[in-house]
Amino acid sequence: MIRQFVASEELNGVRIDKCLAEAFAELSRSYLQKLLKSECVLVNGKPVKSNYRVNAGDSVELEVPEAVEPEIVPEKMDLDIVYEDKDVVIVNKPKGMVVHPAAGHYSGTLVNGLMEHCKDELSGINGVMRPGIVHRIDMDTTGLLIVCKNDKAHNEIARQLKEHSITRRYRAIVHGVVKEDEGTVDAPIGRHPVDRKKMSINEKNGREAVTHYRVLERFRQFTYIECRLETGRTHQIRVHMASIHHPLLGDAVYGPAKCPYKLQGQTLHAGVLGFVHPETGEYMEFEAPLPEYFEELLEKLRNS
Numbered sequence: 001m002i003r004q005f006v007a008s009e010e011l012n013g014v015r016i017d018k019c020l021a022e023a024f025a026e027l028s029r030s031y032l033q034k035l036l037k038s039e040c041v042l043v044n045g046k047p048v049k050s051n052y053r054v055n056a057g058d059s060v061e062l063e064v065p066e067a068v069e070p071e072i073v074p075e076k077m078d079l080d081i082v083y084e085d086k087d088v089v090i091v092n093k094p095k096g097m098v099v100h101p102a103a104g105h106y107s108g109t110l111v112n113g114l115m116e117h118c119k120d121e122l123s124g125i126n127g128v129m130r131p132g133i134v135h136r137i138d139m140d141t142t143g144l145l146i147v148c149k150n151d152k153a154h155n156e157i158a159r160q161l162k163e164h165s166i167t168r169r170y171r172a173i174v175h176g177v178v179k180e181d182e183g184t185v186d187a188p189i190g191r192h193p194v195d196r197k198k199m200s201i202n203e204k205n206g207r208e209a210v211t212h213y214r215v216l217e218r219f220r221q222f223t224y225i226e227c228r229l230e231t232g233r234t235h236q237i238r239v240h241m242a243s244i245h246h247p248l249l250g251d252a253v254y255g256p257a258k259c260p261y262k263l264q265g266q267t268l269h270a271g272v273l274g275f276v277h278p279e280t281g282e283y284m285e286f287e288a289p290l291p292e293y294f295e296e297l298l299e300k301l302r303n304s
Helices: 014-024 029-037 110-118 151-162 235-242 292-303
Strands: 001-006 040-043 059-063 081-083 088-093 143-147 167-175 180-185 189-191 199-201 209-218 220-231 267-276 283-287
Touching: 014 029, 014 040, 014 059, 029 040, 088 110, 110 143, 143 151, 143 189, 151 267, 167 235, 167 292, 180 235, 189 235, 199 235, 209 235, 220 235, 220 292
Parallel strands: 143 267
Antiparallel strands: 001 059, 040 059, 081 088, 088 143, 167 220, 167 267, 180 209, 189 199, 209 220, 267 283
């Protein structure tokens, strides 16, 4: 794919790598550096290095190679299937498991296991990389996910997600003592303006995001809470709780870099999932118990 632009007066004297980062914000800086080294960036028809300074009127051409999707291989796994019928599968995802293949994670994902378990019975709406996946939870978040076996079920569950009618309740432990017994964070979430791997409160370009929370138990330095989602933005609970100065315990991305306990990522569990069955029209609700590490951590906090 060829992408082009003509340098404006404002870009006169600016390094080409900075110009590219501003013009193509969806591409990472490291990826743009690779394209420069591979001579995929031409200025006035000639390849340039990253330190080239642009002149107003320069014709900049960027060639982005077409992405090649790797073959996703079914893998036999001991999946925790909470419920299954001909339309949907409810899975209790363990900590450390990525939901679907992506760069750096092409095996060992939930999708790899589902492909072996369900064979060819997975919806294809989200493509070969995410068969059956309608929504997801982070790698280090545990708990319930709904997976669709056919496109009709997928469309119906996606509609419910869009209308915010699916019940999703999470358990979390956050830093600090939350004073109010319950509250709501209503703040739009979008890509972080500097760190493209992070999300942030973004009033200008963010999408609507609403999280309701209530206190379950207070400790000396932490609080055990339940969160109910109205929307399902990437990292929503993590970003929202950090925005009110109560980041999740163990979350080194949005909270303190150092954690007083040996944890693998944030303490967040998708404990309750409820939806209207896409075929029968019956409301169904499932609950997954807290994982062992979470229960043990709560005991430590109660006894500290």
